[in-house]
Amino acid sequence: MTVAVVRFPGSLDHDSAARAVRTAGGDAAPAWHQDAELPAGTHAVIIPGGFSYGDHLRPGAIASRSPIMGAVRRHAEAGGLVLGICNGFQVLCESGLLPGALRTNASLSFVCRQVELDVADGDTPFTQALIGPLSIPVKNHDGAWYGDPSTARVVLRYRGENPLGAVDSVAGVANGAGNVMGLMPHPEEAVDPLLGSVDGLGLISALVAR
Amino acid sequence: MSEAPLHRQLGLTDAENDRIPELIGRPPTDPELVMFSLMWSEHCSYKHSKPLLRRFPTDGPRVVQGPGENAGAVDVGDGWAVALKVESHNHPSAVEPFEGAATGVGGIVRDILALGARPIALLDSLRFGTLDSARSRHLFTRAVDGIGHYGNCIGVPTVGGEVLFDDRYEDSCLVNAMCVGMVRTDGMLKAAARTPGNHLVLIGNRTGRDGIGGASVLASAELSEDDADKRPSVQVSDPFTERKLMDCCLELAAAGAFAALQDLGAAGLTSAASEMAAKGGVGLLIELDRIPLREQDMAPAEILVSESQERMLAEVTEARLAEVLAVCERWELLATVIGTVTDTGNFTAVHRGETVVDIPASALTDDAPVYGVPVDPAPAAAPLDLDAVPAPADLSAAWLELLARPTIASKRWVYERYDHLVGANTVRRPGGDAAVVRLPGMDRAIAITTDCAERHCESDPLGGGMATVLEAARNLACTGARPMAATDCLNFGNPEKGATGWRLQQVIEGMSQALEALRVPVVSGNVSLYNESPGRVIYPTPVVGMIGLLEDAGASVGHAFQEAGDTVLLIGGGTPRLDASEWLGRAEGAPPVPDIAAEVALVDFLAGAAEAGLLRSAHDVSGGGIAVTLAESAIAGGIGCEVNVPPGRRADEDLFGEGGGRVVATCRPGDLARLRELAGGVPMAAIGTVGGSTVTARVGERDATVPVARARDAHEGALRAALA
Numbered sequence: 001m002t003v004a005v006v007r008f009p010g011s012l013d014h015d016s017a018a019r020a021v022r023t024a025g026g027d028a029a030p031a032w033h034q035d036a037e038l039p040a041g042t043h044a045v046i047i048p049g050g051f052s053y054g055d056h057l058r059p060g061a062i063a064s065r066s067p068i069m070g071a072v073r074r075h076a077e078a079g080g081l082v083l084g085i086c087n088g089f090q091v092l093c094e095s096g097l098l099p100g101a102l103r104t105n106a107s108l109s110f111v112c113r114q115v116e117l118d119v120a121d122g123d124t125p126f127t128q129a130l131i132g133p134l135s136i137p138v139k140n141h142d143g144a145w146y147g148d149p150s151t152a153r154v155v156l157r158y159r160g161e162n163p164l165g166a167v168d169s170v171a172g173v174a175n176g177a178g179n180v181m182g183l184m185p186h187p188e189e190a191v192d193p194l195l196g197s198v199d200g201l202g203l204i205s206a207l208v209a210r
Numbered sequence: 211m212s213e214a215p216l217h218r219q220l221g222l223t224d225a226e227n228d229r230i231p232e233l234i235g236r237p238p239t240d241p242e243l244v245m246f247s248l249m250w251s252e253h254c255s256y257k258h259s260k261p262l263l264r265r266f267p268t269d270g271p272r273v274v275q276g277p278g279e280n281a282g283a284v285d286v287g288d289g290w291a292v293a294l295k296v297e298s299h300n301h302p303s304a305v306e307p308f309e310g311a312a313t314g315v316g317g318i319v320r321d322i323l324a325l326g327a328r329p330i331a332l333l334d335s336l337r338f339g340t341l342d343s344a345r346s347r348h349l350f351t352r353a354v355d356g357i358g359h360y361g362n363c364i365g366v367p368t369v370g371g372e373v374l375f376d377d378r379y380e381d382s383c384l385v386n387a388m389c390v391g392m393v394r395t396d397g398m399l400k401a402a403a404r405t406p407g408n409h410l411v412l413i414g415n416r417t418g419r420d421g422i423g424g425a426s427v428l429a430s431a432e433l434s435e436d437d438a439d440k441r442p443s444v445q446v447s448d449p450f451t452e453r454k455l456m457d458c459c460l461e462l463a464a465a466g467a468f469a470a471l472q473d474l475g476a477a478g479l480t481s482a483a484s485e486m487a488a489k490g491g492v493g494l495l496i497e498l499d500r501i502p503l504r505e506q507d508m509a510p511a512e513i514l515v516s517e518s519q520e521r522m523l524a525e526v527t528e529a530r531l532a533e534v535l536a537v538c539e540r541w542e543l544l545a546t547v548i549g550t551v552t553d554t555g556n557f558t559a560v561h562r563g564e565t566v567v568d569i570p571a572s573a574l575t576d577d578a579p580v581y582g583v584p585v586d587p588a589p590a591a592a593p594l595d596l597d598a599v600p601a602p603a604d605l606s607a608a609w610l611e612l613l614a615r616p617t618i619a620s621k622r623w624v625y626e627r628y629d630h631l632v633g634a635n636t637v638r639r640p641g642g643d644a645a646v647v648r649l650p651g652m653d654r655a656i657a658i659t660t661d662c663a664e665r666h667c668e669s670d671p672l673g674g675g676m677a678t679v680l681e682a683a684r685n686l687a688c689t690g691a692r693p694m695a696a697t698d699c700l701n702f703g704n705p706e707k708g709a710t711g712w713r714l715q716q717v718i719e720g721m722s723q724a725l726e727a728l729r730v731p732v733v734s735g736n737v738s739l740y741n742e743s744p745g746r747v748i749y750p751t752p753v754v755g756m757i758g759l760l761e762d763a764g765a766s767v768g769h770a771f772q773e774a775g776d777t778v779l780l781i782g783g784g785t786p787r788l789d790a791s792e793w794l795g796r797a798e799g800a801p802p803v804p805d806i807a808a809e810v811a812l813v814d815f816l817a818g819a820a821e822a823g824l825l826r827s828a829h830d831v832s833g834g835g836i837a838v839t840l841a842e843s844a845i846a847g848g849i850g851c852e853v854n855v856p857p858g859r860r861a862d863e864d865l866f867g868e869g870g871g872r873v874v875a876t877c878r879p880g881d882l883a884r885l886r887e888l889a890g891g892v893p894m895a896a897i898g899t900v901g902g903s904t905v906t907a908r909v910g911e912r913d914a915t916v917p918v919a920r921a922r923d924a925h926e927g928a929l930r931a932a933l934a
Contacts, residue, residue, distance in 0.1 A: 009457075009542055010450050012365030016634040051363045054450025110358050110627045139629045141362070189634045194648065194764055 001208040004031040004042040006072065006088075008063045012050030013085065013188060020188035021046070024201060026208030033066045044081035044207040045072055047088030049140075049186060059102065059142045060090030069095055081125060081207055082180045086140055089172070089182030098173055098182045100147025105140070106165025112139040114197070115185060116159040117171050124155055124178035126206045133159050134199040136185040138171075143184040145170040156183055216240070220247035226579055233573040241511040241559070241566050245574060248477035248515055249484060252739050255578035258705040259737040262583070262715050265722050270731040272694060274395055280324035280473060281391070282733020283398065284695040286649060286759060291395045292656060293327040296335070296388035296699045296755040298738035302444045303356075303385040307349045311356035311385045312447035313421075316519050318389040319366060320473035323456055324522070326399040326463035327391030330633065331647050332361050334371035334387050335660040335699070335753045339380030341616050341932040346375070349383050351933060356447070357387070358627040363449035364456065367636055368628035369645035371660055375616045381743035386699045386736075388660055388755040392649060399463060401472040401482075402489035403525045406553040408469055410483070410494060411531070413538055413545045414455050414521040418504030421445035421478070421517025451520040451543070458541035459522055467534050470525035478516045480574070482523045484557050487571035493554035494571065498561040500548045510561040525551060583711030591669040594789040594799025601862050605914035608793075609837050610924045612866060613916075618792055618834045619928035620845075641846065642769040643688040643830050646760065655763035657691035659756055664749035665790040668797035671713040671750055675720025676804045677869075681832060682756040683728050684871055687813040688828040690767045690820025691758030693728055698735040698754050703747035705739050713750045721752060727806045728813065730756065749797060758817075767820045769829035771847030774901035776826050776876040778853050779885070780836070782812045783893045784870015786863060792833040793866035801869045808892075809871035815892045816873065822888065824881045831872040837865040837907060837914070839874045841921045844905045850918050853898030857910035864909045876900055 003021045005028050007014045018028035029039040033052075038045065052063035063069070069091070076082045076097055084092040092098040105111055119132040134156075149168040156172035158164075164184065172183030187200025213219070217227040220243065230238050230246055238246065252258055268276045274291045275283040281295035299314025315332060322329045334357050339346035350373075361368045366389070403410075421444065462468055470490070472482045479496070487494045498513050508516075526534050531547070538545035552558070557574065559567035602608035612618055625640035637655055638646035644659035661682040667674030683693045698721070703710045725732060741748045760766055789799025819825050827847070831839045836855055844850050858864045877885055882896060906915045 009454055010363075012453075012632055013634075016632075019634065050365060051450060051453070054363065054448075054453075056450070109355070110362055110629070112626050112629050112631065137631050139362075139631060186631070189631055192634070194637055195631075195634060 001026045001043040002029050002039065002041045003207050004029050004038045004045045006031045006045065006047045006068055008033040008052035008066065010051045010054050011048055013048040017046045017048040017188045020191045020204045021208060023191045024205040024208050031068055033068050036067050036071060038071045038075055042075065045075055047084040047091050049086030049088060052087055052091065059087060060094040063091045064094035073097065076180050079179055083126065083207060084182035085186055085188060086184055089184055092180060092182045097180050098175055099152040100145050100173060102142050103144045103146045104142050105144050110141040111163055113137065113163055115163055117156045117185060118159045120157050121153060121155040124174050124181060126181045126203055127155050129206065130202045135197045136187055136190045136200050138163060138185040140184055145173065155181060217243060220244060221251060222247045226250055233577055234569045239566055241514055242569055244511040244515055245480045245567065248480060249574040250578045254477050254481055256737055257579050258581050258583050258739060259700065259714065260580050262718050265718050266732040267722060267726050268731050268733065270729060273731050273733055275398065276733050277735060280321040280401060282695065282697060283325060283393065284733060285395060286654060288652065289395055290649065291393050291398065292757060293322050293325050293391040293393055294695060294697045294755060294757055295321050295734040296386055296660065296697045296753060297321065297736040298699050298701060299385050299387065300383065300701065300738050300741060303353050304383050306444040307352035308356035309444050309447055311353040312360040313445040313519050314385050314387045315357055315360040316447055316449065316452050317475050318387045319364065319452065320522065322389045322391035323459055324399065324401060324471050324473045325393055326397055326471065327393035328460055329366045329389050329391045329456065330635065330650065331390040331645065331658055332366050332368045332387065333658060333660050333755065334368065335662065336371065336373045337379040337384035337751060338375055340375045340377050343380060346380060347933055353385055354624055354627055360447055360449045362629045364453045365632050367630045367632045369630050369636055369647060370640050370658060373621055373624065374664065378746060378749050381746050382741040382748050384701050384741065384751060386753045388697065390658055390757060397463065399468055399471045401470055401486055403470050403486040403492050403494065403551045404490055405469065406492055406551050408551045409526045409528065409531055409547045410496065410549040410551065411524045411526050411534060411545055412501060412521060412548045413524060413543055415448060415451055415518055416502045416504045416544065417513055417516045418518045419508065419512060419516065422512055422515055445517050445519050448520050454541045454543050455520055455522060458538055458543055462534055462537055467526065467530045468524045469527055472523045474521040474523060476517065478514065480514045484571045484574040486523065487557055488575040493552035493556040493558065494549055495552050496549035496559045498559055500546055502544050502546055510559065510566040514559060583705040583714065585712040585715050586709055587712050588709035591800040596788065596859060596863065599788060599794065601860060605861060605865065605912060606916055608862065609914050609916050610920065612793060612834050612838060613841055613921055614924040614928035615792065616929055616932050618838055620926040621929065622926055623929040637763055637766055638689060638768055643685040646689050646766045648763045653763055655760040655766060657686045657689040657758045657760060659685040660753055661685060662751055662753045664751045665797040666801050667717055667750040667752065669790045669800050671716035672720040673801060673803040674750065675717035675752060676724040676806060678752055678754050679721050679724035680804050680809045680871060681830065682754045683813050684809065684830050684873065686756060686758035687816035688767065688769065688830050688873060690765055690817055691760045692817045693730045693756055693758045693813065696725060696730050696732050696754055696756045698732055698752060699738065701738045701741055701748060701751040701753065703742040717750050717752045724806055727810050765820060765823065767825045767828050769843050769846055770827055771843045771849050771851060771876055771900045772826040774849060775879065776900040777879050777882055777896050778851050778898040778900060779875045779877060779894055780872060780897045781875055781892060781894045782870065782872040783808050784872060785858060786835055786867025787869045788863050788867050791866065791868045804871065811892050812871050815889055819885060819888055824877055824885050826876045826878065828873055828875040831874060832868060835866040835868055836874060840905050840907060841916065841925065843874060844918050845922045845925055848918065849900060850902040850904045851898055851900045852902065852906045855897065855907050855909045861909040861912045865907060865914060
């Protein structure tokens, strides 16, 4: 199964995401921000973390208007899987593919920390095989989700402390159909026992399943 | 008010000013004079430190690039080398801490990049005044924000460093940044320009007025009260462009598209281009009108010495030029042919049809003046009179108080502001003895640390220089790594007065003796002098950055206690003393001179024990003594211990005293016999057992106990509280 990993100027985690896809048994194919189409045979898409366009204007705002995002939108509308991680989550919210927005952390500073996540909705293609709690690192400056948790499809919540000050401790949301998901923590950095946790592998594996 | 002559305003002495016409055969033009003033500044020429620096050992079987390039590098096997360098950005950070610290990170990253190496880790060594000073709180928090702003955005993990607070740094804070990178040994780039006719391509940001004269104005003189006026001399950071510059230059370097590569740092184009030419024995012709400017009315001298950030200068053959320009365009980076390599040996610059600079490039670099510094010894410090130091009535309360001192306290508040994980190779995160980073694509890892025994250096610069190097080596060995190479940043006061020159010489001698015994070469470095104000001179602060190799990334050892029932070991020798210790809080007394041979044996033993899989944890005894070491291992592991600390002169000294090469380690009880065998002559004592929810240390007749939870609250809450 081929997972397209989108790269914008300022993307940082594309290599880690591609490595995680290969760890999960899939193939990773790079997708450049100026491309109008996803790589041939794309089954799922990862929009990785980083500082696309240097977070200029607002995190994710410029990337959401880049050519590749038209192709990502068509892929999502056709039912394809799209996972946005950190800056990728911000891009998906800015694109309108996911509900809500990511605000500056309540601490007003960057937060890099291992956190625990509860699975709030196990009925999406991403989360159906997940059993919480999941120990995964979070690292961002603007990761406090803001929105209406009664209408948004909340899939992951922080367990215990709410490290970024998100509404209702929301760590990840999906669209109504469940095929587009975004989260602030970094599952692609929790797939190798050498680095302390493999709790992110389930999410990445969902992209290469079937 | 009469104006001083131009050369004096620029920081050149009269003698230096007289030397210039002798070198170039005529009086210099104004732009030439400005260029000389910068290239002959302490910051660029090391004119006061060069003779002393020759003492450092720089050779070794693994060295593939020694001092003299933008960074040094050592072989790590399979065709790969690791590049490393530490550099100061002290004076800019004291004037504008956010941009000063941020551009310090940017500069050191480009030094690594100039070798064609991919940056894989950053560390920061910080010294600030005590946090009861509002100014120090401001400088410290803004410098941390600046480091995070830059490092996070460029995607290089900030994996370690250290922080010390002492009022000796109230006026002159220190911000030293270290970067480590990885490069194919056969693809390593050099700065020397090679072939006349090749193009010079300037890649990256436009050239503006920021940072003009930063090196000479800020870094080569003492700071005074009107430093607010110097703020325009601090550079402005643009990490997004730096990230694109990294991606673009690494792509082009991997494709072999560069003939030479050089970063633009202190003294901007002047320094970058003159070094390129002088090292290659060639000349350069630069057309200033081609350089993209932020402001159109910039004078030739301003263009030549601007320290605008995020710029690299490449030598490119005609055959590869189109490719270089196309890749830069894809990365949305400005790339401009600004001149050519010539065979004249001269640095020539043309502006609006007029030749404004035409001087031998080597006059700027190789002919810089070199001065001996006065080496008047300071009197040797007397040992501390222990009777004059009040003994704490309640050792447990003293223990908690020590854990909450900002210098000892957990630096979680700092490192959680830095992305220490990006790249997914961070095996051991900040908070331990050394960071461990897997080498991308390999099973090997490197351990990285920065260290400095500044109070020891103040009391006894020779012993302090040794202690600095030995502590770094011990920190690496605690993770199981074998020390491999070092880089250093020598932060001192004004070398032209007092005993500073002598201290510099002694520290270098002490460091060199320890480095030679460890067989660790210095492959790069930096000197920052004039870190003093009218009332205060900093401690001699020779920050050493050291890397060590772990053949198996999975075999690294952490500092956290692992399991109830494990045996607690005190390994290594030496007598703890309160002289110049953190508990004393000042550089008073005379710490024992380190036993270099014993410490080298300790390092070998620790690495061997880790390779044999016999250590469950290891943690260096340093600031705050064995009490702090035990508490930190307990906090990290979430489990306590009960130990007997060998009694000496007084219980507080036994618990909180520093010095000697000692490590607290743990092992499974069944492995103790094998460890003893392996230890040979290295002293090792089983002093207790891991377990329970308190850390208890018995010293002779006295007891000290702290609950792990309270120790954690004190240790992890202190910095946040001090900065609130």
